[in-house]
């Protein structure tokens with residue numbers, strides 16, 4: 001039996017226990033979230049990366065950018081990244097979520113989903129650099145998108161969380177060992193969404 005986690009504050013249960021998945025709505029109010037969304041869309045040097053999948057080049061179906069403590073490059077998912085230096089807004093958000101996450105983050109991967117055609121395929125964030133129990137704080141601005149989670153060995157075990165404007169989702173513990181997640185494409189028209197995944201890269 002899966003333990004049910006009920007979130008008083010958000011009214012949304014993720015279906016998974018809070019020691020692996022913890023959702024909190026309205027960490028940032030609507031005005032603040034809209035300001036962050038517009039600022040990020042306008043000022044982040046977004047890139048559409050080409051990654052290698054089963055030896056074939058695949059264009060990432062969304063835009064991304066990587067920020068973090070400077071001074072060292074990270075090898076990550078078969079790519080090398082040189083993080084851009086923290087911006088004022090990213091530092092503000094980082095400092096707001098660190099007490100809630102109970103940890104200090106040294107990098108953030110930003111995802112920009114321009115519309116319903118943008119997506120991220122099923123994956124786990126289980127790179128060695130993220131440690132044995134990766135802690136990822138995922139902050140969402142803009143269009144609500146559905147975050148799907150499924151068990152790696154039993155795809156029938158699945159959950160969905162609506163990631164709302166201004167929300168925080170903490171992924172932790174053994175989540176990345178047993179579960180994978182995605183943001184599916186949508187046939188329903190979707191507006192812009194920017195997602196920030198704060199991470200701790202061990203170097």
Ligand SMILES: O=C(O)CCC(=O)C(=O)O
Nearest residue numbers: 109111120125183195197
């Ligand atoms: O956009 C999201 O909510 C998820 C992004 C994600 O899974 C990732 O960057 O690893």
Ligand SMILES: [Fe+2]
Nearest residue numbers: 123124125181
């Ligand atoms: Fe992920």
